[in-house]
Amino acid sequence: MDEISKLLYNSNMRAVATPRSIQTYNLYGEAGDLPDVVHCETIAARSVLHDWTFPPHRHARLHQILLIERGGGEATLEGRRFALKPMRVINVPVGHVHGFAFSPGTQGFVLTISAEMLDEVLEAPEGLERILAQSTVLKGTARMRATMTQIFDEYAARHFARAHMLRALAANLIGLVARELAGHEGARDGSATSDLVRRFEALIEQHFREHWGVTEYAAALSITPTHLSRLTRAATGHAASNLILERVVREARRNLVYTNMPISTIAYTLGFNDPAYFSRLFVGATGLSPRAFRDKAQAGG
Secondary structure, three states: OOHHHHHHHHOOOOOOEOOOOOEEEOOOOOOOOOOOOEEEEEHHHHHHHHOOEEEEEEEOOEEEEEEEEEOOEEEEEOOEEEEEOOOEEEEEOOOOOEEEEEOOOOEEEEEEEEHHHHHHHOOOOOOHHHHHOOOEEEEOOHHHHHHHHHHHHHHHOOOOOHHHHHHHHHHHHHHHHHHHHHOOOOOOOOOHHHHHHHHHHHHHHHHHHHOOOHHHHHHHHOOOHHHHHHHHHHHHOOOHHHHHHHHHHHHHHHHHHHOOOOHHHHHHHOOOOOHHHHHHHHHHHHOOOHHHHHHHHHHHO
């Protein structure tokens, strides 16, 4: 079995329970991929279905920004508790464990952004990706609220250039949140463990097209493969092999959504010699063929 096959065998890209019983979803309670450029819903829309309470869970490929307008409650982010009140913004990065206990009747917005779209808008070397990797609650601003309202208005309409406008407005909101986070006191953990995981993530960015396995990454970090997976499970809830495969699949999804490259070309650019094998891996990871995924994304946009 080659390295990518081992990764796929050891990975479960759909909603699964981790050993700590923390559920991994796309949208809460759902296993299907995000069907649109972004997803917008009010806090109440899903909360009333769950008695205003969401136990700790994580999103495998989605970044969320919530804004409280009225009401409040409590958020649990990576084990830390935060009081919620009006004009508070909650930043939930991809893969971070979070839960909510909203006061009944709480009103506000939930914007869900795919990891692929984040990749698209965070290419400028300004450090936004690192800043946005903090899960925290911060004070919202009038500009954030106005931008969030524009996003929801555009999302509900079906005007020409809708997808372009949603990407642009979401990028604007991301920038406003990152700017506020940059001056926020809740800095990321600077421990040796966190530093190793960040270095591993940086190495994945450099080598995912080469299909490095866990052994190669661990050697580059001067630790054992078992220790590397232990660190990534503690930090993200996933084994190192899952994160390696996820990065390959995320790049494939991004190319399918944002380029017109043939599927065979995408396979070759990702280091696959056999496009048919790439397609089988993609189906195993997402439940859709590359063609079906592209068609679904284009229909949603």
